[in-house]
Amino acid sequence: MSLNFNLGEEHVLIQDAMAKCLEPFRGRQEELKQSILVERKFPQDLWDAICATGLMGAVIPEKYGGNGMGLLSCAIGIEALAERGFGNALLVLTAMDAACILRNGTEEMKQKYLPKMASGEMKFCFGHTEPDAGSNAFRTRTFAKKDGDDYLISGQKTFITGADVADRMLLTCRTTSREACAEQGLPKAFGLALFIVDPKAPGIELRPIPTRGIEGMTQFLVHMDNVRVPASDLVGEPDMGAMALFNSLNPERILAAASACGLSKHCLDIAVKYANERAVFKERPIGAYQAISHPLAQVRIELDSVRLLTHRAAWAFDQDMNPGTVGNYSNMAKYQASELAVKAVDRAIQTLGGYGFSEEYGVIYYYEAARLLRTAPISSEMILNFVAEHDLGLPRSY
Amino acid sequence: MKIGVFLKQVPDTETKIRPAGDGSGIESGDVKWIVSPYDEFAVEAGLQLKEKSGGEVVVVSLGPARTLDAARTALAMGADRAVILDDEGFQGSDPLGTSRALAAVARKEGFDIIFCGRQAIDEDNNQVPQIVAGLLDWPHASWVNSFESEGEMATVKRPIGGGKLEVVKVRLPAVFSCTKGLNEPRYASLPGIMKAKSKPVARYTPADLELDGQVGASAAVVQLTSYQMPQARPSGRMLEGEVGDQVKELVRLLRQEAKVL
Ligand SMILES: Cc1cc2nc3c(=O)[nH]c(=O)nc-3n(C[C@H](O)[C@H](O)[C@H](O)COP(=O)(O)OP(=O)(O)OC[C@H]3O[C@@H](n4cnc5c(N)ncnc54)[C@H](O)[C@@H]3O)c2cc1C
Numbered sequence: 001m002s003l004n005f006n007l008g009e010e011h012v013l014i015q016d017a018m019a020k021c022l023e024p025f026r027g028r029q030e031e032l033k034q035s036i037l038v039e040r041k042f043p044q045d046l047w048d049a050i051c052a053t054g055l056m057g058a059v060i061p062e063k064y065g066g067n068g069m070g071l072l073s074c075a076i077g078i079e080a081l082a083e084r085g086f087g088n089a090l091l092v093l094t095a096m097d098a099a100c101i102l103r104n105g106t107e108e109m110k111q112k113y114l115p116k117m118a119s120g121e122m123k124f125c126f127g128h129t130e131p132d133a134g135s136n137a138f139r140t141r142t143f144a145k146k147d148g149d150d151y152l153i154s155g156q157k158t159f160i161t162g163a164d165v166a167d168r169m170l171l172t173c174r175t176t177s178r179e180a181c182a183e184q185g186l187p188k189a190f191g192l193a194l195f196i197v198d199p200k201a202p203g204i205e206l207r208p209i210p211t212r213g214i215e216g217m218t219q220f221l222v223h224m225d226n227v228r229v230p231a232s233d234l235v236g237e238p239d240m241g242a243m244a245l246f247n248s249l250n251p252e253r254i255l256a257a258a259s260a261c262g263l264s265k266h267c268l269d270i271a272v273k274y275a276n277e278r279a280v281f282k283e284r285p286i287g288a289y290q291a292i293s294h295p296l297a298q299v300r301i302e303l304d305s306v307r308l309l310t311h312r313a314a315w316a317f318d319q320d321m322n323p324g325t326v327g328n329y330s331n332m333a334k335y336q337a338s339e340l341a342v343k344a345v346d347r348a349i350q351t352l353g354g355y356g357f358s359e360e361y362g363v364i365y366y367y368e369a370a371r372l373l374r375t376a377p378i379s380s381e382m383i384l385n386f387v388a389e390h391d392l393g394l395p396r397s398y
Numbered sequence: 399m400k401i402g403v404f405l406k407q408v409p410d411t412e413t414k415i416r417p418a419g420d421g422s423g424i425e426s427g428d429v430k431w432i433v434s435p436y437d438e439f440a441v442e443a444g445l446q447l448k449e450k451s452g453g454e455v456v457v458v459s460l461g462p463a464r465t466l467d468a469a470r471t472a473l474a475m476g477a478d479r480a481v482i483l484d485d486e487g488f489q490g491s492d493p494l495g496t497s498r499a500l501a502a503v504a505r506k507e508g509f510d511i512i513f514c515g516r517q518a519i520d521e522d523n524n525q526v527p528q529i530v531a532g533l534l535d536w537p538h539a540s541w542v543n544s545f546e547s548e549g550e551m552a553t554v555k556r557p558i559g560g561g562k563l564e565v566v567k568v569r570l571p572a573v574f575s576c577t578k579g580l581n582e583p584r585y586a587s588l589p590g591i592m593k594a595k596s597k598p599v600a601r602y603t604p605a606d607l608e609l610d611g612q613v614g615a616s617a618a619v620v621q622l623t624s625y626q627m628p629q630a631r632p633s634g635r636m637l638e639g640e641v642g643d644q645v646k647e648l649v650r651l652l653r654q655e656a657k658v659l
Contacts, residue, residue, distance in 0.1 A: 010595070
């Protein structure tokens with residue numbers, strides 16, 4: 001009798017807290033939509049109201065200023081926000097970075113950063129992708145060179161979401177170059193390291209990249225030239241960052257999947273409301289036509305299947321199950337979530353007819369957000385590679 | 399100050415209520431249960447009073463085992479502990495039985511003040527606060543939408559219709575039933591939800607409260623014999639056309655169809 005599909009009463013309360021923290025913004029819907037979807041700025045007071053619920057403290061223990069409710073709670077909260085049209089990539093990234101610091105950081109580092117992340121005072125972005133290293137993290141070139149008690153970091157990151165509004169960036173670097181690893185016969189997983197860097201530090205230049213796909217945020221090319229970072233901001237050991245990195249990507253995928261569930265539900269709600277109201281032939285609303293209603297019913301069914309996958313992955317993470325299993329579950333959830341989101345937005349657009357493209361309804365903006373999920377934070381191909389290799393035991397082609 | 403808050407778990411207002419097949423109650427299968435909304439004002443009033451005057455907030459709820467969830471909501475909002483009356487012997491109480499049980503808890507706990515919702519939104523009886531006050535021989539003010547207290551005196555306002563407010567001064571201890579406008583109930587934050595898990599929950603039986611034979615279905619003087627859906631009302635009719643024609647048509651319909659003119 002240990003299997004139970006009901007959300008716990010505390011999870012229902014979290015959903016409720018999300019709904020209630022948004023209530024004061026009810027009269028500002030239009031302004032918020034304009035800001036988030038069109039100007040791509042997420043209002044600070046909205047961020048503050050969300051963080052006042054303690055959502056960002058879910059993955060952080062009480063000892064470090066959080067509440068320790070866990071990743072599943074965080075995922076449920078983020079889904080509830082996205083369901084109302086208020087997903088936020090920095091919520092996902094800050095939570096993921098907090099989980100990484102918690103599992104790999106020193107005590108001093110945890111004391112320094114986690115309480116501020118829990119309260120929402122500090123936002124974190126994630127600097128990983130490089131012009132020549134996306135799906136393949138081992139090609140990372142950004143280099144951190146030891147200089148006394150500090151490191152000097154140089155290199156380039158691209159597509160870094162929210163680098164302008166984040167207080168810190170979790171940065172993937174090399175502390176031993178790929179070439180040196182090859183020469184010394186070291187394994188390819190050797191030589192990576194994770195640092196916490198202030199994106200406003202001297203030596204960093206941010207150049208906005210005109211990109212679509214994440215509401216309320218801009219992407220940046222982050223150029224780093226001898227950026228001085230104290231060794232105390234190295235997360236884990238030098239050269240040994242690969243495991244810490246890969247394990248941190250699990251919470252990111254889980255929370256991205258949760259956002260996708262919320263986004264899908266948001267679009268489904270818009271579509272169902274419209275289908276109930278819009279009459280085209282006679283007085284019968286278009287929702288009566290099975291060509292309209294069946295695809296929406298399919299989205300509804302798939303939504304539950306993705307939710308279950310997502311909750312399972314988050315639960316496995318909270319249970320501290322081995323990272324391989326958590327990785328497999330996270331990947332499955334993220335893959336299916338991106339398929340769902342694309343379908344949900346597509347069906348919402350189809351249901352709304354021409355209004356599916358109107359900026360007023362906003363559904364068209366979500367198309368980009370949904371479609372992005374097939375490519376980032378990890379592409380669907382890389383997930384299928386992972387599942388084929390690690391779950392099915394098929395040979396690797398690359 | 400020992401602040402008592404009475405609350406009831408009720409079906410969510412958005413739940414579609416259906417009578418059970420045998421008419422003995424409602425289908426409880428997929429009902430989402432919530433704290434009765436007026437009771438949330440009471441919880442908030444209790445918490446605000448505690449913040450001002452110190453003391454503790456104790457929530458009391460009578461109902462089946464699931465009523466614990468409602469109490470936990472209040473604990474997550476910040477109440478200090480809960481008393482749950484989920485013993486079989488309390489089930490099926492009518493408003494009088496429920497009031498006896500709640501009043502007995504108030505005596506046992508030594509409450510200095512009690513807040514409750516103006517009515518539970520399931521059966522809308524609007525009786526318990528007044529009966530409890532009667533049993534305790536305390537003053538009460540119902541439908542309170544403004545509350546201030548100074549020492550032993552509370553000054554409250556209550557809407558009395560026509561947009562007017564009645565101002566009442568009440569000596570404590572007293573019972574106040576709360577209505578909309580009194581405050582904005584806070585939500586349960588994640589830290590609050592976490593803390594609620596380890597807050598004490600006490601349970602009393604009718605015997606603990608010396609109420610054997612006075613509560614529960616057997617003692618009920620009001621019995622609910624069956625539940626039915628209200629008859630479906632025919633949908634309204636919209637008249638169209640020029641205003642003048644609409645008026646003519648309306649008069650014709652009132653005469654010939656409704657036969658009220
Ligand atoms: C809007 C947006 C926001 C982003 N935000 C961030 C951010 O905040 N931080 C960050 O670090 N990055 C961010 N990214 C980058 C994103 O994570 C990468 O774009 C993504 O991981 C893919 O990497 P890539 O672009 O280098 O594609 P590539 O790795 O060059 O891949 C190109 C294509 O080839 C396929 N492919 C590659 N290898 C294989 C293989 N072995 N088998 C099959 N197919 C393969 C890929 O699936 C993909 O379809 C963002 C990107 C976008 C568009």
